Amino acid sequence: MRELLQTILDGLAEGSLYAMIALGYTLVYGIIKLINFAHGEFYMIGAYIGLFILATPAAATSSSWLFALVLALAFGASAFGASLLAVATERIAYRPIRGYDRIVALLTAIGVSFLLQNLARLAFSPNPRSYAVPGNRPDVCWSAFLQWYHAYLHPLGFELQNAKLLILAIAAVTLAFLYTLVMRTRFGKAMRATSQDLEMAKLMGIDTDAVIARTFALGGGFAGLAGMLTGMLRIVEPMMGFMPGLKAFVAAVVGGIGSIPGAVLGGLVIGLAENLAVFANLDSAYKDAVAFAILVLILMFRPGGILGVLRREKV
Amino acid sequence: MADIVFSALLYMGIFVILSISLNLINGFTGMFSLGHAAFFGIGAYAAALYMNAVEPVLYSPAYWTHLCIGIALAMLAAGVAGLAIGVPCLRLTGDYLAIATLAFGEIVRIFLQSFRQDVFGGPRGLTLAVDKLDSHWAFLVVLAAIALVTIVVRNIKSSAAGRAFLAIRENEIAAQVMGMNASFLKVEAFVIGSALAGLAGALFAYSRCLIAPKDFGLMCTIMVLLMIVLGGLGSITGAILGAVVLGLIDPLVRYLPEIFAAMTGGEEDVAVLLMAKENPQIIYALLLIVLIRLRPEGIFGTRELSDLFRRGERAPS
Numbered sequence: 046m047r048e049l050l051q052t053i054l055d056g057l058a059e060g061s062l063y064a065m066i067a068l069g070y071t072l073v074y075g076i077i078k079l080i081n082f083a084h085g086e087f088y089m090i091g092a093y094i095g096l097f098i099l100a101t102p103a104a105a106t107s108s109s110w111l112f113a114l115v116l117a118l119a120f121g122a123s124a125f126g127a128s129l130l131a132v133a134t135e136r137i138a139y140r141p142i143r144g145y146d147r148i149v150a151l152l153t154a155i156g157v158s159f160l161l162q163n164l165a166r167l168a169f170s171p172n173p174r175s176y177a178v179p180g181n182r183p184d185v186c187w188s189a190f191l192q193w194y195h196a197y198l199h200p201l202g203f204e205l206q207n208a209k210l211l212i213l214a215i216a217a218v219t220l221a222f223l224y225t226l227v228m229r230t231r232f233g234k235a236m237r238a239t240s241q242d243l244e245m246a247k248l249m250g251i252d253t254d255a256v257i258a259r260t261f262a263l264g265g266g267f268a269g270l271a272g273m274l275t276g277m278l279r280i281v282e283p284m285m286g287f288m289p290g291l292k293a294f295v296a297a298v299v300g301g302i303g304s305i306p307g308a309v310l311g312g313l314v315i316g317l318a319e320n321l322a323v324f325a326n327l328d329s330a331y332k333d334a335v336a337f338a339i340l341v342l343i344l345m346f347r348p349g350g351i352l353g354v355l356r357r358e359k360v
Numbered sequence: 361m362a363d364i365v366f367s368a369l370l371y372m373g374i375f376v377i378l379s380i381s382l383n384l385i386n387g388f389t390g391m392f393s394l395g396h397a398a399f400f401g402i403g404a405y406a407a408a409l410y411m412n413a414v415e416p417v418l419y420s421p422a423y424w425t426h427l428c429i430g431i432a433l434a435m436l437a438a439g440v441a442g443l444a445i446g447v448p449c450l451r452l453t454g455d456y457l458a459i460a461t462l463a464f465g466e467i468v469r470i471f472l473q474s475f476r477q478d479v480f481g482g483p484r485g486l487t488l489a490v491d492k493l494d495s496h497w498a499f500l501v502v503l504a505a506i507a508l509v510t511i512v513v514r515n516i517k518s519s520a521a522g523r524a525f526l527a528i529r530e531n532e533i534a535a536q537v538m539g540m541n542a543s544f545l546k547v548e549a550f551v552i553g554s555a556l557a558g559l560a561g562a563l564f565a566y567s568r569c570l571i572a573p574k575d576f577g578l579m580c581t582i583m584v585l586l587m588i589v590l591g592g593l594g595s596i597t598g599a600i601l602g603a604v605v606l607g608l609i610d611p612l613v614r615y616l617p618e619i620f621a622a623m624t625g626g627e628e629d630v631a632v633l634l635m636a637k638e639n640p641q642i643i644y645a646l647l648l649i650v651l652i653r654l655r656p657e658g659i660f661g662t663r664e665l666s667d668l669f670r671r672g673e674r675a676p677s
Contacts, residue, residue, distance in 0.1 A: 080455050142653055147454045148392055152589065152652045155394075155582060160645035167642065291466070294459065330474035337463035344460050345448045 051203055052324040053317065058209035060316020061216035065271040066293035067300070067308035068223060069131075069264025075240045075303035076260045078147075079139060082154040084268055085290020086161035087131050091123035091269025092276030092285065093169060096176060098122055105185045112186035120273060127269020128262040134161075135261040140254070158290075165283035173282040194277055208278045215274065219267055220309050226263075227305060236260060240303070288333060295340040301353025310351055315339060366495035370567055372607030373502035374560050377509050379587045379599035381556035384513060386585070387593035387662075388522065389549040390529030392458045394581055395445065395465025399554035401472055401576030402441050403434035403561025405486065408571055409479070410434075412489040423490075427501075431562040438558025439551050441468070446550035450543045453532075465581060473573040485572030488565065498567040505563060506600075509556060513596055514664075516552070525549050529594070579641065586648050592658030597665040602658070613640045 066088055073081045098119040106112050138157045142149050176191060198205045227233035238246040239256045247253050272286070279285075292315060300311025315336050322335045343350065382396045407430040416423040445464045452460055473483045480486060493501070516522045524545050527535040536542045565571050583606065591602025651658075 078455075080459065138649060145653075146656065148593075149652050149656050151392065151455065151458055152585065153649055155585075156645045156648035156652070159579075159582065159641060160649065163642040163645060291462075295463065298456070298459065328474065331470060334467045334470045337467045340463045341448060341460060344452055344456055348452065348456060 047202065049324065052320045054203060054205060055209075056317035056320035057313055058206070058213050058316070059320065060296075060313035061209075061213045061309075062271055062275060062312070063289065063293045063296045063315050064309040064312025065212075065216045065219055066268050066289060067296040067312045068219060068305065069268045070294050070297040071300075071302055071305060071308040072223070072236075072260050072264045074297070076236060076257055077139070077143065077240075077243075079150050080154060080294065081134075081139075081261075081264075082151075082158040082290070082294075083134055083161055084264065084293070085286030085288075086158055086165070087127040087265040087268040087286075088272035088275075088289060089162075089165060089281075089283065089286035090130050091127040091272030092281045093165070094126040094269070095119045095123040095273035095276060096174060096281055099176060099187065105187060107186060109186050112190070116190065120270065123273040124266040124270040127272065128266035130161075131261040131265025131268075132258050135258055140257075162283055162287065169283055171283055173280040175280050176277045191277065206278075208274070212271070212274050215270070216309070216312075219270075220305070223263070223267075223305050232256075232259070292333075292336045295336045298350055299339060299343045301350030304350070304352045307350055307352035314351070363495050366499045367567075368607070368611060370495055370499040370502050372604060373499065373506055374564050374567075375584065375587065375607060376506050376600050376603040377502075377560040377563070378557055378584045379591070379603040380509055380513055380596060381553045381560065382584050383588045383593065383596065383599040384516070384525075384556070385549055385553035387588055387595065387599070388517065388529060389525040389546060390532075391546060391550065392454060393461040393550070393553075394458050394578070394585075395461035395463075395468070396553075396557055396584060397576045397578070397580035398445075398465040398468035399438040399441055399557035400561045400564070400580065401468060401571075401573065403438040403558025404565040404571045404576070405472060405480065405561075406437035406558070407431065407434040407562035408486050408488050408565040411565070412486075415489050418491045418493075427566065430566070431559060434558040434562035434565075435555040436558075438561065439555035441558075442551040442554025443547065445554075446547040449550075450546060462578070465578065469573050469577050472576070481572075483573060485570045485575075487570050488568070492569050493566050495567070498563070501566070502563055505559060509559070510596060510600070513556075517596065521545070521548065526594075582648070583644065586644060586651075588658070589648070589652055589656075590658055592660035592662065594662035595658070595660040595664055597663075598658050598660035601660065609643075610640065613643050 066084065069084050069087070070081065073079060073084070098115065101115075106115070134157055138153055139150070142153055177188075194208045194211070196207050198207060198210070225233075227236055235246070235251045235256050238249065238251055239253050243253055246256075275289070276285075293312065296311035296315045297308045298311070299314055300307030300309065302308075318339055319332050319335045323329050323332055327335070378396070378400060381399075382393070385391050385393045385396070410430045410433050411426065414426050416426045445461065449457055449460050449464075472480055492498070517526075524535065524540050527538070527540060528542055528545055532542050584603075587602035587606050588599050589602070590598075590605060591600065592598030
């Protein structure tokens, strides 16, 4: 019983990570009906940007104020850098093909994803890196933080990693932020309008290009943040965005693509399912296949997703 | 030297068959499948396992019989897999179908990597117990296979079923209104396409000593996709052309620094070309992006080579 609850907790924590990435997918799909395969690469870039900032000499400080500043800068830069990449990708690769066939959009997205992965391999070398401080100096604030990050809390006999709690908290905040943005602000209204009918939105005076660009920026930014948060926990390597990106997309579809709460729900479902499957004695080698199996099931029985609305095709 | 040339040609040939098979699904019927490499892999593993079980002596008369049986088994296995994957995906269109087939492809690859490692060989791959065919013999077999596949697919294209596939691509609902059983036809196209991919897989297995799951991943599917996009979705000639062109580009990219040096007579290594050599996938990714934007219909579009020789009016399909 205890192990089951522990598994559920782990699943929720992992799921919140997928949720953060899935939010970006669902935002972009909701707005221009494009599956941005390259989204996983925004996640990856966030991890690298954070890595580079924290590798500078300024980060290896003992002063907690300075370190707090550098850390904040790293978080900010990883999110900002990822959103910059997202906007650039939209401008260079996706805007010129807007209005073309779906197959064109899909193939372009795949191409961009592969391009970014391989450019990262070229630029950053395929060797995995970690956020650990070289030499493991205990006086440096950074190692203290990392230690805390990797440490486990033990409330009520359960094991909870601080990192996962932080990710859960940040994911919750992200959900709240995005939901409020989309539902309660003028910009959110513009987003919803653009997603419902692009032409009409333009006629109503909405700058749809800007709306789309900013949507990409939002989605990319959160993905980058998620990347850095995960990168601090695990290793950083150029292909790290591939699987999480794919699973996050599955999460977005499972929850209902185009729906913000759906993305989060989908993420949690996938995270839970993966961990429960391993708990039920599934070989961990097949863990990745669980997400895809759920995708197939959802597409067969409820293609709109759990919270989604299936649009009937009209002739 | 001849060995290298024949090897290159035979891999080009295998990819020709793969391109034609994917073209049947993507180009003719308009179903956007991203899991094609899975069928390639299933066919390869089926053929390899059969050969490992039977272990005929190379080039004995029994060998050729077992080769044919192995190919048949591979096609059957891949076709059944196509059925298993096609039926659930019936109702899906466009993006959703792409993702579902991508997911299936990944599931297959994960299975080949992890399931029963004593049988399938695990991540390192399956070694074949039989010696591989010499490259010139393998090339002849592949050539024969290409000829057969081209004739069969061409006949399919001009048959009622083929026209039905094309109709589904153009407008599925209109085709249904005209009385075509779209679901059945889509599954039919999927199964035929996957069986042909299985054929390619069997030939692939016979020409190598080792097959590994990483050969059958997303990158493989993307390469084949690039080939048919380059040649023209919906055109058999295009698929062949695309496979040939990409088969030529591949060694070109690998040896580009040397070629450049030879041409300019200089000792300098151009950094850009060295980078390209390290990472040929960047070139392919760029090619895909640029190509799909500048000329989405590819070189041949939906026309065939034979259309160029036709006199009189005939609407290309």
